Amino acid sequence: MLRIGDLAAGYRPDTPVLHHITVDLAAVAVHTVAGPNGAGKTTLLHTLAGHLRPTTGRVLLDGRDVTGWTPVRAARTGVALAPQGRRLWPSLTVAEHLTVTRPPVRRPDSRTWAVDELLEMFPALAARLRHRGHQLSGGEQQMLTIARALRTAPRLLLCDEPTEGLAPTMAAHVTHALRDLPCHGVTVLAAVPHARAAATLSDTVYVLADGRLTGPIATSGGQAEQALRDHLTLVSPALPNPGQAHR
Numbered sequence: 001m002l003r004i005g006d007l008a009a010g011y012r013p014d015t016p017v018l019h020h021i022t023v024d025l026a027a028v029a030v031h032t033v034a035g036p037n038g039a040g041k042t043t044l045l046h047t048l049a050g051h052l053r054p055t056t057g058r059v060l061l062d063g064r065d066v067t068g069w070t071p072v073r074a075a076r077t078g079v080a081l082a083p084q085g086r087r088l089w090p091s092l093t094v095a096e097h098l099t100v101t102r103p104p105v106r107r108p109d110s111r112t113w114a115v116d117e118l119l120e121m122f123p124a125l126a127a128r129l130r131h132r133g134h135q136l137s138g139g140e141q142q143m144l145t146i147a148r149a150l151r152t153a154p155r156l157l158l159c160d161e162p163t164e165g166l167a168p169t170m171a172a173h174v175t176h177a178l179r180d181l182p183c184h185g186v187t188v189l190a191a192v193p194h195a196r197a198a199a200t201l202s203d204t205v206y207v208l209a210d211g212r213l214t215g216p217i218a219t220s221g222g223q224a225e226q227a228l229r230d231h232l233t234l235v236s237p238a239l240p241n242p243g244q245a246h247r
């Protein structure tokens with residue numbers, strides 16, 4: 001589905017952020033990339049969405065070379081981004097977000113999403129159709145961000161930290177919706193800050209640390225947490241040594 005070969009990218013030619021990223025995501029599934037702050041997760045997703053041009057390497061989507069495409073061309077080919085920070089349009093209501101975003105005319109192979117289907121997926125939005133983005137809770141904003149991205153009929157949905165900071169019920173709802181997308185032919189690539197977040201979305205995780213990708217690693221059994229332990233700020237704190245607890 002998505003093949004990345006020896007990809008490097010960054011914001012300045014002399015300081016690459018991503019190094020030799022090579023991965024083959026063959027299955028239509030939810031795939032996760034976990035890494036600490038600054039590891040390069042957003043940079044990777046932005047490069048795949050066409051917001052950043054790779055300095056070397058190739059990106060193939062269903063066998064088609066999409067390396068260095070513009071965001072508009074990437075979107076027309078079936079790549080959508082649900083960005084970190086959501087980037088909702090401040091002057092538009094929920095209903096307007098969903099109606100101004102439309103699928104490309106010529107892509108008969110993609111699953112399209114009617115507004116009603118998206119409101120069924122996220123009923124919380126149905127009660128908020130006339131509200132603007134800033135009037136929504138964090139969870140509702142995240143739902144709208146994903147719904148807006150789905151309106152472009154993606155085959156690949158890139159989600160940057162989709163459940164971070166959400167109330168548990170909202171996070172569970174977003175997770176459920178994302179896990180269901182492969183049934184509709186949509187592959188999800190989600191960037192998450194730690195292995196536990198990855199485990200709610202997928203059985204395996206790729207670990208991104210210092211711009212280098214390893215994996216896939218099973219999310220169960222603690223291997224992924226171990227792989228990240230040196231880099232993460234958000235893993236569970238170590239349990240106190242019982243002998244030291246009451247000193």
Ligand SMILES: Nc1ncnc2c1ncn2[C@@H]1O[C@H](COP(=O)(O)OP(=O)(O)OP(=O)(O)O)[C@@H](O)[C@H]1O
Nearest residue numbers: 011017035036037038039040041042043044084193
């Ligand atoms: N627009 C930018 N210009 C220059 N450097 C940037 C820019 N955006 C990110 N960086 C740098 O690129 C590196 C990777 O950042 P990136 O945001 O991709 O990491 P991340 O894993 O998504 O972290 P976070 O979870 O904090 O967003 C960091 O060193 C960051 O400072």
